[in-house]
Amino acid sequence: xxxxxxxxxxxxxxxxxxxxxxxxxxxxxxxxxxxxxxxxxxxxxxxxxxxxxxxxxxxxxxxxxxxxxxxxxxxxxxxxxxxxxxxxxxxxxxxxxxxxxxxxxxxxxxxxxxxxxxxxxxxxxxxxxxxxxxxxxxxxxxxxxxxxxxxxxxxxxxxxxxxxxxxxxxxxxxxxxxxxxxxxxxxxxxxxxxxxxxxxxxxxxxxxxxxxxxxxxxxxxxxxxxxxxxxxxxxxxxxxxxxxxxxxxxxxxxxxxxxxxxxxxxxxxxxxxxxxxxxxxxxxxxxxxxxxxxxxxxxxxxxxxxxxxxxxxxxxxxxxxxxxxxxxxxxxxxxxxxxxxxxxxxxxxxxxxxxxxxxxxxxxxxxxxxxxxxxxxxxxxxxxxxxxxxxxxxxxxxxxxxxxxxxxxxxxxxxxxxxxxxx
Amino acid sequence: xxxxxxxxxxxxxxxxxxxxxxxxxxxxxxxxxxxxxxxxxxxxxxxxxxxxxxxxxxxxxxxxxxxxxxxxxxxxxxxxxxxxxxxxxxxxxxxxxxxxxxxxxxxxxxxxxxxxxxxxxxxxxxxxxxxxxxxxxxxxxxxxx
Numbered sequence: 001x002x003x004x005x006x007x008x009x010x011x012x013x014x015x016x017x018x019x020x021x022x023x024x025x026x027x028x029x030x031x032x033x034x035x036x037x038x039x040x041x042x043x044x045x046x047x048x049x050x051x052x053x054x055x056x057x058x059x060x061x062x063x064x065x066x067x068x069x070x071x072x073x074x075x076x077x078x079x080x081x082x083x084x085x086x087x088x089x090x091x092x093x094x095x096x097x098x099x100x101x102x103x104x105x106x107x108x109x110x111x112x113x114x115x116x117x118x119x120x121x122x123x124x125x126x127x128x129x130x131x132x133x134x135x136x137x138x139x140x141x142x143x144x145x146x147x148x149x150x151x152x153x154x155x156x157x158x159x160x161x162x163x164x165x166x167x168x169x170x171x172x173x174x175x176x177x178x179x180x181x182x183x184x185x186x187x188x189x190x191x192x193x194x195x196x197x198x199x200x201x202x203x204x205x206x207x208x209x210x211x212x213x214x215x216x217x218x219x220x221x222x223x224x225x226x227x228x229x230x231x232x233x234x235x236x237x238x239x240x241x242x243x244x245x246x247x248x249x250x251x252x253x254x255x256x257x258x259x260x261x262x263x264x265x266x267x268x269x270x271x272x273x274x275x276x277x278x279x280x281x282x283x284x285x286x287x288x289x290x291x292x293x294x295x296x297x298x299x300x301x302x303x304x305x306x307x308x309x310x311x312x313x314x315x316x317x318x319x320x321x322x323x324x325x326x327x328x329x330x331x332x333x334x335x336x337x338x339x340x341x342x343x344x345x346x347x348x349x350x351x352x353x354x355x356x357x358x359x360x361x362x363x364x365x366x367x368x369x370x371x372x373x374x375x376x377x378x379x380x381x382x383x384x385x386x387x388x389x390x391x392x393x394x395x396x397x398x399x400x401x402x403x404x405x406x407x408x409x410x411x412x413x414x415x416x417x418x419x420x421x422x423x
Numbered sequence: 424x425x426x427x428x429x430x431x432x433x434x435x436x437x438x439x440x441x442x443x444x445x446x447x448x449x450x451x452x453x454x455x456x457x458x459x460x461x462x463x464x465x466x467x468x469x470x471x472x473x474x475x476x477x478x479x480x481x482x483x484x485x486x487x488x489x490x491x492x493x494x495x496x497x498x499x500x501x502x503x504x505x506x507x508x509x510x511x512x513x514x515x516x517x518x519x520x521x522x523x524x525x526x527x528x529x530x531x532x533x534x535x536x537x538x539x540x541x542x543x544x545x546x547x548x549x550x551x552x553x554x555x556x557x558x559x560x561x562x563x564x565x566x567x568x
Contacts, residue, residue, distance in 0.1 A: 039564040040538075043477070124478075270509060270537060274477055279536040281514045326480045327515070330532025335505075335512040384510040394448070394508040 030248045031256050033240060040263055040273075041237040046230050046348070046417070049275035052121040056320035057313045058136045058217045061224055065171040069164060070222030071422070073215055078159055079143060081107050081150030087139070087219065090114045090148070093421060096353045097226060102360030106142070107150035111296070113360040116353060118228045118419060119276050119346045121220075124327045128342045128358040129302025130282060133327055134318075135223055136216035137311040143215075144188045152186035152193050153212040160215060171221075172214045176207035209310065213317035222422070228276070228348045231417035233259070251414055258411025261404050266372070267396070268408070277347035277415065284341040286376050286383030290359045295380040298358070299338040303331070340381030351413040365409045373400040447540045451559050458490060459554035464547055465490055466556045468530075477537065477562070478514075483530040485519060489551060494526025498549035502530065504542045513541075535562045 033041065042048070060066040073079065074087040085106045091097040097117035104110035112128050120126060126138035142148035143156060158181055160168060168175065181204070185196035197205065232250045236259075239247020251259065262268045271279050282299040289295035306328075311317055313325035322329070332338070342358045356362040362371065375385035375398055386395035400408070456467040467486040475481035487495040500519040505512035517532040535541055543558045 035566065036564075039566045042566075043564040270539070273537050279514075280478055281511075281536040283511060326532060330480070330515040330517055330534075332513060332516040334516065337511050382510070386510075395510055396508075 029240065029243065029245050031240070037263060038241060040269060042241045043274060044233075044269075044277065045237045045241075046228060046234045046275050047238075049122060052224060052227075055121070055134050055136070055220070056324040057134045057318040058220055059319035060171060060214070060217045061136070061221045063171055063221060065167065066218045066221035067225060067422070068222075069167040069171050070218035070220065072164065072167070073160070074219055074222055078163075079149055079151060079156055085149050087142070090142075091117050093226075096349055096419060098353055100353065100355075102355050104142075104148060106145070106148035108147035110145075110147045111290075112358050113355065115345065116349070117223050117226045119278075119348065121224050121227075122276055123278075123280050123343075125280070125282075125302075125306075125343060127302065129298050129305075130343055131302035131305040132309070132311075133306060133313050133325075135220035136213070137309065139216040139219040139223070140212060140311055144186055152184050152189045153208055154181050154185040154193075154197070155183065156215060157181070157208050157211045158183075160211060168211070168214070168218075171218060176210050177203070178207035178211070179204050181208070206316075209317060213311055216311070226419065226421045228346075229418035229420045231348070231415045233411075233415045234417070236414075252410070254407055254410045255414045256411075258407035258409070258414075261400070261408050262411055265398070266400060266404065266408055267398050268372075271344045272347050278344040280344065282338055282341040282343055283384050284337060284339070284378055284381045285372070285385055286378040287342070287357045287361055287371065288376070289379050290361065292379055295340065296359065297339060297380065299341040299343075300381075303333055303338065307331070307333075337382065337384065340378055347412065347415055349416050349419070351416050365412055366405060369400065369405040369408050372398050373405065447561050451540060451561070453559055453561065455558055455560070457556065457558070459547060459556040461552075461554040462490055463551050463554040464488065464495065464549065464556070465492060466545065466547070468543065468558050470560070474565070475533075475535070477535060477564075480515065480532060480534045483533055484523065485528040485530050485545065487526050487528065487547065487549065495549050495551065496522065496525050498528070498547055500528065500530075500548070501546040503544045503546070506537070506539060506541055508540055509537075538562050538564055 055061050077084050077086045079086060089106065090099045090104045091114065092099060098114045099105065102113065104112065104114040115128065120135045120138070124133065126132040126135065127141070132138040132141060143151055144153060157178070161175060165175065182196045184193050185200060186193045187197050235250035236248060239250065271281070271283055273279050284298070306312060309315065313320050313328050314322060351365060354363060356365070356368045362368045372385070375383065375387050377383060377387065386397045388397050390397065455470070458465055465488045469484040469486065471481045471483065485500065487498050489495055502517045502519065503512070513534070514536040515532045515534045517530055519528045520531045521529050523529055539562060541560050541562060543560060544555065546555050547553065
């Protein structure tokens with residue numbers, strides 16, 4: 001009889017060892033996780049992101065001279081229609097390299113929430129709708145956007161060649177033969193600017209585009225060094241993987257409850273996965289449009305812009321070989337789910353950058369979490385979230401209590417770390 | 424004629440394990456070699472030798488044979504798929520880019536953006552006719568450390 005009890009105990013102990021295999025039993029951990037959860041926590045540590053992947057379309061991204069020029073351009077308000085807007089106007093180095101506003105405020109008011117610079121080098125697509133496929137190409141968009149810098153490429157190129165010529169040459173070599181340029185011209189500008197652009201020779205247009213593209217490549221070289229630093233969550237995850245009981249004290253018990261909800265019933269980790277807490281993909285989660293009569297179509301329109309963009313990976317100003325442009329070569333253009341879909345944002349430092357969603361629809365994390373708890377029907381396209389009460393073969397409804405929401409919000413504050421940037 | 428399958432057409436009868444919110448369905452057929460739905464072909468999917476990281480683009484190999492096992496040359500494929508538990512498709516549009524050798528084809532541009540159950544569907548158009556086949560694969564995180 002006694003023997004039986006011992007055997008049963010041994011069996012339970014063996015089971016426990018197998019479940020918590022990744023954790024050392026010698027120092028009992030405050031918080032127990034299954035082996036699968038430990039693997040997930042391990043995959044979410046910032047250090048797993050490793051070295052930023054090389055952008056083959058930008059041969060200058062690791063050149064210090066390019067980064068130096070890029071930093072100057074990033075902060076130069078002369079690169080705007082009214083002389084008052086620089087990249088830094090909306091991407092403030094004093095904070096999270098964003099502006100804290102619902103809509104970006106440049107020469108005019110934009111239609112979407114400004115995204116932070118950190119993490120950009122890891123993402124295959126930029127902007128909420130992924131209409132750009134590199135950091136350098138992304139940087140060019142706002143310069144000619146009438147609501148942002150409101151300028152035109154010929155004016156920008158003239159400014160760079162008169163104020164930054166030596167820095168430009170140090171980074172990119174000789175300036176292409178451009179010849180005489182009008183004051184303003186661009187294929188994207190006003191009628192007059194477009195007419196002036198059409199009047200230029202093909203060689204001049206190409207030279208202007210080359211210098212303009214290099215402005216983006218310089219800015220991307222600077223931005224590449226602006227990254228997220230480790231948060232308390234990273235200390236916790238690393239400690240849990242190591243089996244370090246004291247290290248688990250990096251998170252409070254409430255934050256740990258929030259983390260459990262994040263991984264399990266909240267289903268947050270489904271899309272907010274990996275070291276940057278994003279899958280870098282596009283999803284429709286039924287976030288209410290700002291203007292229900294004219295809802296933002298998101299990725300479906302971003303795709304069209306990406307494909308016709310002369311500054312994409314396959315374009316003439318890219319330094320990549322065609323086979324290095326895998327994201328464009330295998331671009332998903334046929335998924336009906338891309339209507340009303342937006343890029344999953346990183347959750348790193350998320351508590352420090354309200355408001356949330358692609359048009360700053362939600363003022364607080366609490367409102368964001370309430371949205372997922374409610375999982376409303378999408379106003380455009382179809383939400384991927386199973387609706388409450390919906391009978392669906394595979395998908396499960398997100399069910400969050402008021403306490404779950406508080407715990408999740410607490411956890412989300414623990415993924416905040418420093419912004420690491422060049423001195 | 425090849426017809427693109429939509430996610431909604433996929434018939435999934437496996438039951439979902441309720442413990443853990445996005446657990447993989449219990450009776451999921453994870454076989455990577457099977458007859459196509461209409462029995463026209465025998466199709467085998469060979470994953471890359473080294474397990475790709477999440478979001479890393481990679482290639483598979485498709486081996487296409489007749490129901491009797493003879494390699495099928497010159498077939499055309501359309502690739503589709505996604506995550507039935509999350510209601511979204513593949514993050515990329517993979518393609519069969521070339522026939523490596525008789526009946527053996529390179530499936531390029533594969534990418535999984537998250538862990539979990541993914542469907543991979545091939546619409547096949549070959550000399551024996553058109554047919555479709557659906558495979559399931561489960562992507563896991565590498566174990567901790």
